[in-house]
Amino acid sequence: MMLRTLTPLSRSAGTGITSRAPKTTFTPSNFVRFNATAADYSQSPKNAFQIKMRNVGISAHIDSGKTTLTERILFYTGRINQIHEVKGKDQVGATMDFMDLEREKGITIQSAATYASWGDHRINIIDTPGHVDFTIEVERALRVLDGAVLVMCGVSGVQSQTITVDRQMRRYSVPRLVFINKLDRAGGDPIKVTEQLKKRLGLNATLINIPMGKESNLHGVIDLIHQKGYLFEGNNGEEITEINIPEDYQAAMKKYRGIMLDNLAMANDEIAEMLMEEQVPTGEQLEAAIRKSTLNHTFTPVLTGSALKNVGVQKLLDAVVKYLPNPMESVNTALNLSMGEKPVQLISDAAAPFVGLAFKLEETKFGQLTYMRAYSGTLTRADSLYNVPEDKKVRVPRLVRMHAQSMEDISEIKAGDICGVFGMDCATGTTFTAGQRINMTSMHVPEPVLSLSISTDKKGDTSTGPLGKALAKFQKEDPTFRVHTDVQSGETIISGMGELHLEIYVERIRREYGVKVNVGQPQVAYKETIQSKANYNYLHKKQTGGSGQYAKVIGYLEPIPFEGDKINNEFVNATTGNNIPPNYIPACQKGFQEISAKGPLLDMPLTGVRMVLEDGQTHPVDSSELAFRTATINAFRENFENCDPVILEPIMKVEIQIPTEFQGNVMGMLTKRKGVIDSTEQGTTDYTTIIAEVPLAQMFGYSTELRSATQGKGEFSMEYRRHDQVSPEIQMKLVENHKKKKAAEAK
Structure with a gap:
């Protein structure tokens, strides 16, 4: 066996981009070059850094080893000098799980951002939670990232949250690599997991390396592309030794290399033609084909190893650089508000007007920290930006680059980069520009499914005291966390994605705000709907001296299809003539919206209901907007039972x-x-x-x-x-x- 020890890649920490670009004044009419292509900008000196940049998310089902993998990535790239485990004996905990609750429970609750250097490439990394209750953290991370690493447990394979993450990656067209982790455990089987990826997720998932050794004997990987073996030695697997493939692994290497070539040929015409002509592709040709097919979502490279045992992580980093897109290769769509929300494509050009998206908020001791992805242009500290949804200008007093809970001040960011911004009051999903009236497409936010009542013994705490401040902060940070006050009981109700989701927020209220809270029984987020059509003819008439109330509404209620967790109701104005003057129609619609929020059965939201207004009657003196709003509500309540109402759970x-x-x-x-x-x-x-x-x-x-x-x-x-x-x-x-x-x- 011939051994050759490789020179380890540099473990020096990455540095922030601090060069300043000439300041340019942009007006709302000075739009990004929407019709340009990446090729128009790839040779620009201002965009050269983007070729060497990767924006990557680490996602998976809970307990697949995402945070452990991220810890190794930070160590091998020189961002940290010592490895700590998620539930380590040293009581330190992994770098990216910096919340006390995360370290106590051994799970990731909030996504955390960092950056690292691998060779001459810089990688922005977001480590996301695996528990389904915190799926919004995965959702907003994938909304702004160019590529992803889907981490699989080598024993459990495809699990429920794996399927959810796959759906999220498809929603935002994020190319991915797969890393089959935990192959040091008993029962670890990369072949079985790869087959599950094909059958259950429909991916053209293909091993591009296979493990050397099994379970506790795992010690290296075999590269099927270049037909070489790699051993990971030293105290933390930092010493990589390249070897010729041992005789015992030759048969397996040939078998799975053949499968790799066949699957790649299905995704890439050039490789298919070479194989038909009985040509042997070179390693460079295979890498180029894999990159192209990965970006086209027709091929999913699968790598193997064990983060805990320090095997295979460096080869994963190599694959991130080789096969995942740089910012200029991602397709980013915005809506041009000046052209009726016409979809337009943004090109990641540092010289164009700035366009950025605030995708995550976090309250710190320095104020609100806004995580922002720059899609176009250059943002310099002290610049002014245009908040598109609120139609106002804001100033940028401070820019930072994040490393878990620590931060580094920077002077500017360019298109394709991710940073933190202080001093900007905004909501999640806000688009900021240099003046253009364009809006980035929104992210998917699932509806809450569970509610709890929450209270405190101290008067005033619910709305204006510490509890009120905590609830306002959490609502701003997390779009899936909702708060409302029950009209009948006066109770404060919090809603979220599950028991753990709400439990974490209750515990944060106690710890971060020192508030002793009382929690009621969980309440399921039921909905109400109807199954049949019913006509209504309702007269609202009230006379109490002076001007009275008079309104008559005629029409029908009918069911319409509802879509999953989306409340889908319609109010249709089908009146003709002026029996109901046009100025009273909005009042009728408002009445329907009011009853839709709290249905007659359980005071739960309605879904799948259409209310059609066909006719009515007014009084020259006593008719008013209030009268028609009340008439609509009462007409609905009176006839709801005639529509075969049902409760949905x-x-x-x-x-x-x-x-x-x-x-x-x-x-x-x-x-x-x-x-x-x-x-x-x-x-x-x-x-x-x-x-x-x-x-x-x-x-x-x-x-x-x-x-x-x-x-x-x-x-x-x-x-x-x-x-x-x-x-x-x-x-x-x-x-x-x-x-x-x-x-x-x-x-």
Whole structure:
């Protein structure tokens, strides 16, 4: 065996871009060159740095090893000098999990940004949470990133949140690499995981390296492209040794290299032609084809290793540089507000007018920190920007580059880069420009599925005291965290994506604001809808002396299709003539919107309801906007029962991993909770994965029950799938309980 020790790549930390560009004054009419192409700018000295830049997110199902992988990346690139584990014995914790709650629970709660240098490339990295309750962190990170690394557990394979992350990557057309992690564990099988990626996610997923050694004997990887082996030695795997492939691995190398060539030929015509002509592609030709196909989403490179055992991470960094796009290769779309929201494509040009998107907010001791992605132009400290949604100018007093919780002041950022900005009051998703009236396309924000009442013993704390400040801050930071006051009870209600999501915010209120809060029972986010059509003809008439109230409305209610978690209601004005003057129509629509927010059955939002106004009547003296708004509300309430109303409840997709010996017992527990089993899958070890659909209302307390039934070995995750109709018995019980609650509150 011939050995050759490689010279380790430089582990010097990256530096911020501090060169200043000439200041240019832009007017609203001076737009970005929307019709230009990347080739027009690639030779510009101002854009040369973008070729060497990568914006990458690390995403996966919970407990797949994302944060451990990021810790190794920071070590090998020289951003940190010592490795710490997520739940390390030294009580320090991983660099990117800097919140106390993250270190205590051993999970990522907030996405964290950093940057590093690998060779002559700079990589902006965002480490995202894996728990479904914090999916908005993944959503907004992928909205602004050019590429991603999908981390897979080599034992568990494709899991529920893997599917969610895949859907998010597709939503924003983010090319990805896959890193199969934890292959040092018993049952780790990269072949099985790759097959799951093909079957369950529909990816042309293909191994471009395979592990050397199995489970506890894992010690290196084999590069199928260049047909070389790599050993990772030293205390932390920092010493890489290139070797000729040992005889024991020759057969496996030839087999999986052949599969790689076949899959690549399906995605790349040039490789297909070479293979048909029996030519052997060079390593450089294969790398060029893989890069092109990865950017076109027709090929997904899969790499293997173990972050915890320091195997394969440097080869992943090489792949990030080789196969993921630079900012100039990403397609970014904006809406030109001056042209009726016409979609336009932005080119990542540092010389063009500035366009940036605020994708994440964080409250710090220095004030609001706004994470911003620059899509076009150059932003210099002390510049003024145009806040497009609020139609106002703001000044930029401070720019920083983030490294987890620490920061470095910089003087400017250019198109394609990511930075932090202080001193700008804005909301998540705000577009900032140099004056152009263009808006970046929005990100997807899922609707909350669970609510809790929250209160404090101190008067004034709910709205104006520390509790009020905390709730206002969290709402601003997290679009999936909602707060409202119940009109009947006066209770403050917080809503979110799940029990853990709300539990974390309650604990943050206690720790960060020192407020002792009382938490009520969880409330499911039910919805109300109708199943049939019904006509209405309602007269609202009230006379109490002086000007009275008079309004008559005629029309019908009917069901319309509703889309998942989106509230989809319609008010249709089908009146003819002037029986209802045009100035009263908005009042009718306002009345419908008011009743849509709190339906007649449970005071829950309506979905899938259309209210059509066909005719009506007015009084020359007593008609008013208030009268028509009231008439519309009462007409709806009076006829709602004639439309076969039903209550919809959130149905969750639940994925449970348990030792196979407990399978029968756990499936019986799910059936008692009105769950429907979708599938069961036997793992490579003695573990079984059960996937089921269960109503959210039936999942309270399930964690304790599962642990008890599996001797503490079972775990589960769940995510929202859809709203579905409850049974008539449950609907009757819900309505009765709601009436009793309102009656008790009225006393």
